[in-house]
Amino acid sequence: MKLYSYFRSTAAYRVRIVLNLKQINYTIVSVHLVRNGGEQHSVEYLNINPQGLVPSLDIAAPNFDVVGPESKPQIITQSGAIIEYLEEAFPQPALLPINLTQRAYVRTLTQIIACDMHPLNNLRVLHYIEESFDCDDTEKMTWYHHWLTSGFAAIEVHLISKGSSHYCYDDQLTIADAYLIPQVYNALRFKLDMTPYPAVNRIYQHCIQLPAFSDAAPELQPDVDK
Template sequence: MKLFSYFRSSASYRVRIALNLKKIPHETDFVHLLKNGGQQRGEAYAALNPQKLVPALATEEGVFTQSLAIIEYLEETRPEPPLLPAAAAERARVRAIAQLMACDIHPLNNLRVLQYLQNHLQADEAVKNAWYAHWINEGFGALEQLLQSPQTGRFCHGNTPTLADCFLVPQVYNAQRFKVDLGAYPEISRINAECMRLPEFAAAAPENQPDAE
């Protein structure tokens, strides 16, 4: 397998964690999202992923896109260790936590959106930072409540890492990079710290990638 990744991309970071947890041997191809107007917009990469976003995962069965779909594919083809619980209702909870970030926080705060705000809406740094923090606080406020549940354990769901944790850690990293105060989210912060004690999470962190700057 070959992962197309950028060190700071949250969506790439999620897949890196899943690949590490499942100990799947793979190569990595580095796609620089800023250099030369963004290598993801070049012909070679756009042929792999018409969305011109990272990550993409090239496998013997084809090239897959969308971090959530990629991790579900890994779960179905390399089931150990499982990143989803066995019971449907528990799977629904884990997926909903992941999607709270995948659908309702991250898409609003990623690079292309911040660039649009700057280029088309003349947003300065203060306006962009307020926008960024607003969607983090909307999402993390709800997530903190969802985590007040007997189903939460050492990790977002139970005592082993799941899909939900693969999404939580990159989102926390991203929020910290934009200097959002996470003081109101003790449970999110606790779980993030638990995850970062595991080598599979630490090795996936942006600063530990070969393309880190």
């Protein structure tokens, strides 16, 4: 498989973690979101991903269902769609609980991050508010912290009410952890005070030590800014 990725993208980071957990071989194709005016805006990349966002996953690798004379790139975009695909195509290790309401709980946590935290704080949105609303750095950070604070607060309530330990769900590593760790990484980079969220911190400290997570970290990516 080929993952179109940017080292700092939390959405790409999620997918790297899941690929590692599933022990799937993949190569990184760098799409630098800042250099050259943003490589995601190139015609070549827009042919792969019409949104011009990372990640995109090309699953048409050898030994896969479209291999052969007709083999051609088969692209999945949107990290949420990619991760659900990986869970269905590579069921082991399972990254969702078996019980349906517990699966829903895990997905709730992923959606809080993917819908209500990350989209408000990615590069394109920060650019927009800077340029169109003439925000200075302080206003940008207030905006950033506002959405992260409300998201983490809700996640903390969920984690406490379910009695989480080292993982978001019980003693099982799930896709919720693959969403949470990149978001915490991003929050620390933007100097958000994480002390109000001890359950989140406990999970973060545990997971970043696991190889599937540490190997996916931005600093270890081939396209990291030197």
